[in-house]
Amino acid sequence: MKRLISLSALAVAFGCGAAHAQYTDGTIKIGVMNDMSGTYADLSGQGSVVAARMAVEDFGAARKGMKVEIVGADHQNKPDVGSNVVRTWLDVDKVDVIVDVPTSSVALAVSEIVRDKNKVFLVSGAGASDLTGPQCTANTIHWTYDTWALANGTGSAIVKTGGDTWFFLTANYAFGMALERDTAAVVTKNGGKVLGQVRHPFPGTDFSSFLLQAQASKAKIIGLANAGSDTINSVKQAAEFGITRGGQNLAALLAFITDVHALGLQTAQGLIMTEAWYWDLNDANREFTKRFAPQYKGIHPTMVHAGVYSAVTHYLKAVEALKSDADGKAIVAKMKEMPTDDPLFGKGTVRADGRKIHPMYLFEVKKPSESKGAWDYYKLRATIPESEAFRPLAEGGCPLVRS
Amino acid sequence: MFEVFGVSSQVLFGQLLIGLINGSFYALLSLGLAVIFGMLNIINFTHGAQYMLGAFVAIFLLQYAGLGYWWALLIAPLVVGATGIIIERLFLRWLYQLDHLYGLLLTFGLALITEGVFRNYFGSSGLPYSVPPSLQGGQNLGFMFLPNYRAWVIVFSLTICLATWFVIERTKLGSYLRAATENPTLVRAFGINVPRMITLTYGFGVALAALAGVMAAPIYNVSPQMGANLIIVVFAVVVIGGMGSILGAIVTGFGLGLIEGLTKVFFPEASNTVIFVVMAVVLLIRPAGLFGRST
């Protein structure tokens, strides 16, 4: 079930500027694929399409004579739906670059297809650190965050501030266990101790039983190695059972501001998490948010949306420099060669393994009394500098790097 | 405190209590299904969607009418029950002469429509609903901290289950219902309005689902899919209990909650599947279910 929502094609190429550029069928077609109807619809969804559109406008494609078209589709978090959409897009609809794609299973499948067809894949929504590890390709760039960065950010920053005993509540599937494994490694490396873990079935509804076990362990930090509605339910039920009142803190290993919004500050207060971007961090972000929110039902942009904006901007710069959108490998190589610079993420680089480098931030959810209104949810606990935020290049196991 | 298989009795009792709470939901939901199937021979696949509707109506009542949890407990089942009656009058009554499987397919289609519409308007993340102030907080029982709301869930479910069982098995109204299922023509000849009884019974079963939905709203994430995965577990419960048996549904619901609770302690990864394993085992030994009558 593909949902192809064709949005208006932007700007028409007139003679002058376009004469020197050779774009496949004259257009640069950007395909934004993500979850438009399921658990991740709010943190990516139509918002990513809005972000991409804003990136194209801010880049001034029209002025430069570049014809850019944006299409969107829903992959419903299923790898087979995602693969089908991407295949059709690349074979039939002449899409040149695929953007966003949350849900790691889909992203991994898409990465393979994009490599086979030599186009470009800019991942913003998915988290699997394998995308810049064993599964890295010369056509994929992993933009916003990954599980290693989250584990490292949340894990080490919390241990360093006193949270040195951990208990994991893990979703019993590949992603959840990977999160647990990565975070546990970071915790022990920084001198903390993992007191135990419990694997809950995925997807779950009632976590009371597992939370009770977490409570009994008396660990200072309960790490939630799950995502989406599992995280929301865990936090909600933890509040019900008075877990935080007993002195334990919850650490969400993969959470977005939209999750906090769904929970409400009353329930989510004190939750600790790592994100790559927050709308209220600086003026440039706030400026972007003022333009973005009205176009997306008032929902404030998440780091995924910001990542899409940043990635599309850099892509367009590379395509402009090469004057072509045909060869995916060449474009990605160009994107790695040029340093990145955009209003949202500032200056940064793209590494050889396809990893975009920028600082990560550790946030704590405010108490209701500390918040001035809707979406004012985070206070900054720590900034992880870009040199430490992501997995070192040598440790990834990416075939492109090993020489 | 003593230890059982390496788990302290404290933890064990806590888990069993939680299992009992979950069992209450299973019992309440399977009660509605069992009533509908026992009386009408219809498998109501829409049950999960109606459970979801109950929770959403509770949220709407709060958002748009300022009516809290206690009002919702009363109004939501009535509202959703009314939609049930409409469904029965509009769709289901054409299917009674046909194979029962068509009823299953129809209610499956209705479930898809309901969930699709709600997903369209409300997305999938879910909406918040908090525990009513009078039931917040909890008691420290020594071996665990029991939220008041969860204790209320057990008590209330048990009451509703026993009341329903009593009405159906021990009162005159119930006996009319049971007779009407076995031999509608004869009962009609006695002057009893059988079609109306059937409609009201379906409405009642649906109302039970909505009631479970209202009770779930404060503790489980309210989203359009909340009923979809739960409904299959409830089917398993009803099959184990014996498809027409009210008592079977209640006992099995609570029992399975306990078994699931135990599994979460000793073998948490399997807690999703244990119910189906039990179902397979029971079916091999007693094909009609624990309390069922062999047809």
Added chain:
Amino acid sequence: MAAVEQMGTTAGPVRLWSEPVAFAAMVLLLVVLPAFVYPVFLMKALCFALFACAFNLLIGYVGLLSFGHALFLGWASYLSAHLAKVGQISVPYWLGGWQWFVIPLPPLPPELAILGGAATAALLGLIVGAIAIRRQGIYFAMITLALAQMMFFFAVQAPFTHGEDGIQAVPRGRLFGVVDLSNQTNMYITVAVIFLGSFLMIYRIINSPFGEVLKAIRENEPRAISLGYRTDRYKLMAFVLSATFAGVAGATKAIVFQLASLTDVDWPMSGEVILMTLVGGLGTVFGPVVGAFFVMTMENYLTAIGQWVFVVQGSIFVVCVLLFRRGIVGELAHRLRVRL
């Protein structure tokens, strides 16, 4: 099922030429369509058409509604993907601790992978059938649903399926060591041949003495028993055959799309095959094929109305059950007074 009984028996003389004509038309379409329609879409529709035909064998000719057929589609696709990509099978068993019984195999060529997938489906069909056949009607449907859901949860956790990621990058390989299946045309021809071959086999099963007994069981089981038939055995055999063909569909699908994922074992997939068969026409030979193409096309092109696909699917269910029980092909057959 009551309405199904109306179908195989048309009033008046039944024209028997209709079936070969329809079959020829189908073959012609399969040859011609790739020029106009995206071949990958066609291959997908063919796999689902086979799945629906397999399902129809059970519901249309034995009268058993299985609500868990996704189990066979999905697990066959997993095994087929695993055999094609990794090969080695490790079966856990308990002997003082969990031990692994390893069958060392290299990655297999596609034809063996598909056979392996089908064999898995047959085995699962035997086990599930043995449990479920004891009950009829709705009980049977509920049991298949619950067992399928249980196997879904196994699929989520079993390491070889890679859970949410699924088995990805499954090689298409060389058929019989010779034909390179990464060539789209070769793959399409292979899928079409598999489909047509299986279709003919199912047709043969339906129109055989065995098939006649199945229809007798559907119409009146007590009478069939009184005539001395061991109906349980026949039902189980039909169940296993249905499962096997569903397995062929799933295994082929894994090779075509180079992916085996949880979607194929999840219960909405079971619902979808019921929809296809219902829309196409229960108990007709060509109904499931038409139904599968119809539903696939609908899903493909309903993209414009977004999330409403579920609503549309549900509405089709409701409309079909209330007003259109014969389905497209069934209605056509009834009007033309032919057998399709």
